Amino acid sequence: MYYQPEIETIKRSELQKLQVERLKRSIDIALHSPFYAKILGEKGITSDSISTVEDIRKLPFTTKADLREYYPFGLVATDMKNVVRLHSSSGTTGNPTVICHSQHDLDQWANRVARCMYMVGIRNTDVFQNTSGYGMFTGGLGFQYGAERLGALTVPAAAGNSLRQVKFITDFGTTAIHAIPSYATRLAEVLFECGIDPRKDTKLKTLIIGAEPHTEEQRKRIEELLGVKAYNSFGMSEMSGPGVAFECTYQNGLHLWEDCFLMEIIDPETLEPVPDGEIGELVLTTLDRDAMPLLRYRTRDLTRIIPGECPCGRTHRRIDRLKGRSDDMFIVKGVNIFPMQIEKILLQFKELGTNYLITIETIGNNDELMIDVELGELFTDDYSQLQQLTKEITHRLKDEILLTPKVKLVDRGSLPQSDGKAVRVKDLRKK
Amino acid sequence: MYYQPEIETIKRSELQKLQVERLKRSIDIALHSPFYAKILGEKGITSDSISTVEDIRKLPFTTKADLREYYPFGLVATDMKNVVRLHSSSGTTGNPTVICHSQHDLDQWANRVARCMYMVGIRNTDVFQNTSGYGMFTGGLGFQYGAERLGALTVPAAAGNSLRQVKFITDFGTTAIHAIPSYATRLAEVLFECGIDPRKDTKLKTLIIGAEPHTEEQRKRIEELLGVKAYNSFGMSEMSGPGVAFECTYQNGLHLWEDCFLMEIIDPETLEPVPDGEIGELVLTTLDRDAMPLLRYRTRDLTRIIPGECPCGRTHRRIDRLKGRSDDMFIVKGVNIFPMQIEKILLQFKELGTNYLITIETIGNNDELMIDVELGELFTDDYSQLQQLTKEITHRLKDEILLTPKVKLVDRGSLPQSDGKAVRVKDLRKK
Ligand SMILES: [Zn+2]
Ligand SMILES: [Zn+2]
Numbered sequence: 001m002y003y004q005p006e007i008e009t010i011k012r013s014e015l016q017k018l019q020v021e022r023l024k025r026s027i028d029i030a031l032h033s034p035f036y037a038k039i040l041g042e043k044g045i046t047s048d049s050i051s052t053v054e055d056i057r058k059l060p061f062t063t064k065a066d067l068r069e070y071y072p073f074g075l076v077a078t079d080m081k082n083v084v085r086l087h088s089s090s091g092t093t094g095n096p097t098v099i100c101h102s103q104h105d106l107d108q109w110a111n112r113v114a115r116c117m118y119m120v121g122i123r124n125t126d127v128f129q130n131t132s133g134y135g136m137f138t139g140g141l142g143f144q145y146g147a148e149r150l151g152a153l154t155v156p157a158a159a160g161n162s163l164r165q166v167k168f169i170t171d172f173g174t175t176a177i178h179a180i181p182s183y184a185t186r187l188a189e190v191l192f193e194c195g196i197d198p199r200k201d202t203k204l205k206t207l208i209i210g211a212e213p214h215t216e217e218q219r220k221r222i223e224e225l226l227g228v229k230a231y232n233s234f235g236m237s238e239m240s241g242p243g244v245a246f247e248c249t250y251q252n253g254l255h256l257w258e259d260c261f262l263m264e265i266i267d268p269e270t271l272e273p274v275p276d277g278e279i280g281e282l283v284l285t286t287l288d289r290d291a292m293p294l295l296r297y298r299t300r301d302l303t304r305i306i307p308g309e310c311p312c313g314r315t316h317r318r319i320d321r322l323k324g325r326s327d328d329m330f331i332v333k334g335v336n337i338f339p340m341q342i343e344k345i346l347l348q349f350k351e352l353g354t355n356y357l358i359t360i361e362t363i364g365n366n367d368e369l370m371i372d373v374e375l376g377e378l379f380t381d382d383y384s385q386l387q388q389l390t391k392e393i394t395h396r397l398k399d400e401i402l403l404t405p406k407v408k409l410v411d412r413g414s415l416p417q418s419d420g421k422a423v424r425v426k427d428l429r430k431k
Numbered sequence: 432m433y434y435q436p437e438i439e440t441i442k443r444s445e446l447q448k449l450q451v452e453r454l455k456r457s458i459d460i461a462l463h464s465p466f467y468a469k470i471l472g473e474k475g476i477t478s479d480s481i482s483t484v485e486d487i488r489k490l491p492f493t494t495k496a497d498l499r500e501y502y503p504f505g506l507v508a509t510d511m512k513n514v515v516r517l518h519s520s521s522g523t524t525g526n527p528t529v530i531c532h533s534q535h536d537l538d539q540w541a542n543r544v545a546r547c548m549y550m551v552g553i554r555n556t557d558v559f560q561n562t563s564g565y566g567m568f569t570g571g572l573g574f575q576y577g578a579e580r581l582g583a584l585t586v587p588a589a590a591g592n593s594l595r596q597v598k599f600i601t602d603f604g605t606t607a608i609h610a611i612p613s614y615a616t617r618l619a620e621v622l623f624e625c626g627i628d629p630r631k632d633t634k635l636k637t638l639i640i641g642a643e644p645h646t647e648e649q650r651k652r653i654e655e656l657l658g659v660k661a662y663n664s665f666g667m668s669e670m671s672g673p674g675v676a677f678e679c680t681y682q683n684g685l686h687l688w689e690d691c692f693l694m695e696i697i698d699p700e701t702l703e704p705v706p707d708g709e710i711g712e713l714v715l716t717t718l719d720r721d722a723m724p725l726l727r728y729r730t731r732d733l734t735r736i737i738p739g740e741c742p743c744g745r746t747h748r749r750i751d752r753l754k755g756r757s758d759d760m761f762i763v764k765g766v767n768i769f770p771m772q773i774e775k776i777l778l779q780f781k782e783l784g785t786n787y788l789i790t791i792e793t794i795g796n797n798d799e800l801m802i803d804v805e806l807g808e809l810f811t812d813d814y815s816q817l818q819q820l821t822k823e824i825t826h827r828l829k830d831e832i833l834l835t836p837k838v839k840l841v842d843r844g845s846l847p848q849s850d851g852k853a854v855r856v857k858d859l860r861k862k
Contacts, residue, residue, distance in 0.1 A: 072602050081555045084578075085585045086603065090595075098603075106579070124512045134565030134572075135589025141565075141575070147515075148537070154516045158566025164521075171503050172517065172529075 002111070002118035002150055007259050008314045015315060016053050019262055022287035024050050027059075030293045033077040035062075035070045040295075056262060056285060061271070061296045064097060067238070071095040078102060078291050087138050087237050099237055102291040106145065112243035112257055113146020119248050119255075120206060120231045122176050124151030127203070129174040131183060133159040138241025139210070143178050146243065152176070162190040169202055176206040178233075181214040181222060188225040199227030208233050210242060213322055213340070215347055232321055238297055239284055245319055253306040253318030260288045263317070264296070265305055267336065268326035279304045279338060281326040282319065300326045302338055330425060332360055332369050337401050339424050342371065345396050351379045351389055355415045361428045369405040371397070374412050433542070433549035433581055438690050439745045446746065447484050450693055453718035455481050458490075461724045464508040466493075466501045487693060487716060492702070492727045495528060498669070502526040509533060509722050518569050518668050530668055533722040537576065543674035543688055544577020550679050550686075551637060551662045553607050555582030558634070560605040562614060564590040569672025570641070574609050577674065583607070593621040600633055607637040609664075612645040612653060619656040630658030639664050641673060644753055644771070646778050663752055669728055670715055676750055684737040684749030691719045694748070695727070696736060698767065699757040710735045710769060712757040713750065731757045733769050761856060763791055763800050768832050770855045773802060776827050782810045782820055786846045792859045800836040802828070805843050 010018070024047035030036035031046070039060050040046070049058050067075065072095075076083065082102045089096040101109070122128065128147045134140030140158065147154045155168050165187060168174060179187065184207055191198045198204055204226055209219070210233030223230050234254050235242035244261060245254035256263050262285040265274050274280035282299045302323040310318060324340035331337070339358060346352055353374035361368055373393070380386070386409055394407045441449070455478035461467035462477070470491050471477070480489050498506065503526075507514065513533045520527040532540070553559065559578045565571030571589065578585045586599050596618060599605060610618065615638055622629045629635055635657055640650070641664030654661050665685050666673035675692060676685035687694050693716040696705050705711035713730045733754040741749060755771035762768070770789060777783055784805035792799055804824070811817070817840055825838045 080584060081582065083584045084555075084582055085587065087587070088599070100584075103579070103582070124515075135587045141587065144572070148534070151512065151515055151534070153511060153514045153531075156516065156518075156566045156572065168519070 002114040004115065008115070008255075008316065010259070010315055012315055015258055018259060019053050019287060020050060022259075023047075023053070023056060023262060023285065026285065026287055026289070026293040026295065029077045029290060030295060031077070033075045033292070035066060035075045036077070036293075036295065053262065056264070056296065057273075059285075059296050061283065061298050062294055063298050064238075064300075067097040068095040072098045073100065075292050075294070076100050077293060083291050085141075087136055087241070089237060090136075097238065099240065100292045101240070101289075105240065105289050105291050108260065108288050109142065109240045109243060110145035110149045112240075112260060113142055114150040115257070116233065116243055116246035117146060117150050117152070117176075117208070119246060120208070120229070121249065122147075122150060122152055122206060126152045126175045126206070127155060127173050128152040128176045128178070129155040129157050129165070129168055129172070131157055131159060131165060131177060131179045131187075138235065138237045139178065142235070142241035142243065143208075162187060163194075166190055166194055166196065169198075169204065170196060173203045175203045176208070177204065177228075178208040178210075180212040181209045181218055182212060184209060184222050184226065184230070188222070191226075198225070202227075204228050207231070210234060213324070215344065217347060234319070234322070236299060236301075238294060238299070239286065240289070244284070248310060248312045248314060250310060250312055252310065253320055255310065255314050255316045256319050258316045261285065262287055263305075263319070265303070268302075268329055269331065269336070274304075276305050277307045279320075279323050279336070279341070298326075302326055302329070302340070328425070330360065330427060332367050332403060335401065335403050337369075337403070341400050342397060342405075343424075345393070345400050346371075346373055348396070349389070349393060351376055352393075352409075353377070353412050355417070356424065357415050357426065358424055359426045359428060362430050367429055369403060370408065371405045372408045372410050372415060374415055375409055377412060433545040435546065439546070439686075439747065441690070441746055443746055446689055449690060450484050450718060451481060453690075454478075454484070454487060454693060454716065457716065457718055457720070457724040457726065460508045460721060461506075461726055462508070464506045464723070466497060466506045467508070467724075467726065484693065487695070487727065488704075490716075490727050492714065492729050493725055494729050495669075495731070498528040499526040503529045504531065506725070507531050507723050514722050516572075518672070519567055520668060521567070528669065530671065531723045532671070532720075536671065536720050536722050539691065539719050540573065540671045540674060541576035541580045543671075543691060544573055545581040546688070547664065547674055547677035548577060548581050548583070548607075548639075550677060551639070551660070552680065553578070553581060553583055553637060557583045557606045557637070558586060558604050559583040559607045559609070560586040560588050560596070560599055560603070562588055562590060562596060562608065562610045562618075569666065569668045570609065573666070573672035573674065574639075593618060594625075597621055597625055597627065600629075600635065601627060604634045606634045607639070608635065608659075609639040609641075611643040612640050612649055613643060615640060615653050615657065615661070616649075619653070622657075629656070633658075635659050638662070641665060644755065646775060648778060665750070665753070667730060667732075669725060669730070670717065671720070675715070679741060679743040679745060681742055683741065684751055686741065686745050686747045687750050689747045692716065693718055694736075694750075696734070699760055700762065700767065705735075707736050708738045710751075710754055710767070710772070729757075733757055733760070733771070759856070761791060761858060763798050763834060766832065766834050768800070768834070772831050773828060773836075774855075776831050777802075777804055777824070779827070780820070780824060782807055783824075783840075784808070784843050786848070787855065788846050788857065789855055790857045790859060793861050798860055800834060801839065802836045803839045803841050803846060805846055806840055808843060 027047045083100045085101045088098045130143045132139030207228045207230040231247040234245040245256035264283040265280040268281040282301045285295050286293050303319045306318040324338045353376050356373040359370040398404045458478040514531045516532045519529045561574045563570030638659045638661040662678040665676040676687035678685050695714040696711040699712040713732045716726050717724050734750045737749040755769045784807045787804040790801045829835045
């Protein structure tokens with residue numbers, strides 16, 4: 001019912017036709033907002049400027065700073081009486097960002113979320129428990145509306161109160177859960193503490209995880225703990241919320257719904273597109289939002305397009321799980337590097353701990369990349385073994401970042417500890 | 432658009448026809464649930480047992496204890512695949528109560544809330560901020576869906592964070608708010624603390640207040656503080672949530688939507704109906720709920736039907752604001768008395784404080800009702816004035832409870848203080 005083969009497996013050429021049509025429509029609509037009237041007007045851009053998908057590059061970017069400057073309603077492209085909901089960020093620094101929705105927008109959003117959930121096997125016979133915060137958090141109402149549309153039995157548990165979550169899981173026979181990865185792990189702990197083995201004593205089979213960066217290893221661990229399949233979900237409030245990109249049952253990247261979003265991956269320095277398969281900043285244009293279209297919105301999220309076709313038959317391209325924020329990117333010898341790339345490799349070595357430090361320094365006339373990483377608790381101090389490990393790490397890092405770093409293994413506890421967000425990169429170059 | 436004169440001003444005779452038809456249908460549906468199959472089956476009751484509205488008295492009552500005993504799904508009357516949402520109480524003592532909804536139920540619930548909001552002048556040009564908790568609290572999703580259906584711009588602020596609520600009110604031009612009375616007062620305080628006079632510096636004009644008992648004096652004070660009209664809302668999760676009864680712009684009682692609920696007011700002791708206008712326990716039967724109809728549900732809420740017609744032209748009868756819980760009722764000399772009746776009268780005397788104590792004692796062969804009440808801070812100690820005041824209070828109380836109590840004015844601070852729920856009634860009678 002929420003599988004639409006004519007859209008999800010559409011031929012790329014047909015998809016591009018649809019995208020051009022919807023892009024032109026979105027520009028027509030956007031021109032009714034003060035912000036786009038100004039910035040598109042200055043460049044003389046109208047829907048007539050677009051005849052292919054690539055023509056989107058004629059448009060200027062939209063940034064979070066623009067949303068803040070035109071706070072609260074300067075990007076709204078319709079009469080306010082057509083707006084039926086807004087979602088506001090918490091805005092801890094400066095003005096919050098506000099996204100406005102028409103009834104059409106909420107409908108399409110719910111349809112998209114229903115499509116994602118259907119794709120991973122959730123049906124009207126499932127019991128879906130949503131542990132996201134409700135209210136302004138788009139993960140709450142977003143999944144609520146989508147799951148209701150699908151006809152699942154929704155349990156709007158909202159965030160917190162793990163014992164109550166556990167009671168819901170067991171008493172209502174919950175089969176599918178939406179949670180951030182760390183909370184999914186926490187729930188597993190509480191279940192076991194209550195003497196409930198989630199693999200045998202519950203009906204859990206599907207977990208939707210999003211919002212928080214996590215590795216493939218973490219996913220596997222959560223899947224084993226809870227006895228579920230865990231699927232990555234990508235969304236952001238600027239793009240309505242959840243339902244932007246989602247993994248299919250092959251778990252090999254997230255299909256981004258290209259009938260609703262036009263995707264670009266750009267180099268955050270040059271702002272030019274990167275070749276397919278390379279990491280860059282995700283830029284999204286809404287193709288089916290009426291109250292407040294966003295054109296070429298710089299998400300600051302880093303990802304890459306996964307080349308090739310997905311065995312599921314869907315033609316919407318897949319993005320890789322997020323690689324961090326573009327603000328974290330640094331450039332060494334002309335190569336863009338993201339801390340997440342390095343972290344991903346280091347995490348693959350069981351011999352290593354979790355603490356590391358990236359240093360970039362000018363030595364002579366060259367910029368050098370150095371990576372200090374702590375050893376794990378029980379690893380040997382046999383010199384040849386350490387040397388062999390160093391060599392292997394260096395090799396694997398070079399494969400990933402196309403640059404040979406100087407890797408140094410250090411004792412556990414010898415790198416600076418930090419609470420919360422660790423400072424992982426020290427740039428000591430002369431500017 | 433959400434004013435339906437053909438329903439809201441329907442002739443009473445037509446309304447009763449509709450009620451009979453819907454009651455029969457609800458019984459047919461309910462018989463599919465294990466609970467009603469059993470308790471209706473035992474009495475041989477089917478929809479054929481009903482030919483007039485009064486025939487509802489053939490049915491047994493349903494209580495919260497029944498919901499708990501048949502937890503979680505024993506009252507569900509449809510295939511679980513048709514259930515799209517449940518709301519669960521927190522269940523601090525014993526099993527929670529769980530209410531299940533089909534898509535039809537959610538639709539009708541949203542329509543009802545939209546009808547209430549439209550009735551007090553809220554339109555698609557309004558900005559509606561909901562300060563209710565979301566998730567399992569029915570005031571969150573209930574008002575969210577209703578207000579969206581009406582086309583208002585909804586601001587799903589959810590509970591707490593008053594400074595952020597104030598920012599939303601001013602930045603988004605909020606015109607209508609849903610809040611419990613104490614939180615509305617709190618918001619007014621915070622607005623003034625921020626240097627914002629809600630009467631001049633905001634667009635607030637409508638307040639929806641519910642869930643918490645409050646007096647007419649409190650309503651008036653909140654209206655003056657915020658510069659709004661405040662309307663009483665009545666709902667409970669067992670009856671889906673908000674949208675059961677609501678005040679019209681005449682603010683003279685709450686129209687209970689009799690196309691969706693069949694109302695009885697009973698004596699909680701004898702379980703017989705009380706005469707129109709007298710206080711008793713509200714008993715409700717859902718007439719338009721498919722997943723989980725409730726028949727003759729004892730709400731434990733005390734109210735009365737306000738006799739006469741409302742100038743607004745709506746024919747659905749009005750209930751008075753809640754008078755407390757039927758569990759609080761006590762009987763003296765064959766008269767049912769509720770503490771709220773006494774409190775209401777005492778609060779009308781500016782000379783009095785807020786602390787009082789009701790004592791019932793057997794003196795000789797008679798039960799006597801005694802009311803000790805503290806004087807206010809600045810009141811005189813002139814004997815004749817005190818005597819005059821005592822006389823007047825006694826007189827007004829007799830009018831209300833049809834019994835002459837012994838009233839004693841006492842010094843401020845001389846009655847036992849209590850944190851939270853005050854113990855207001857001491858029953859010292861020999862049983
Ligand atoms: Zn796929
Ligand atoms: Zn009226």
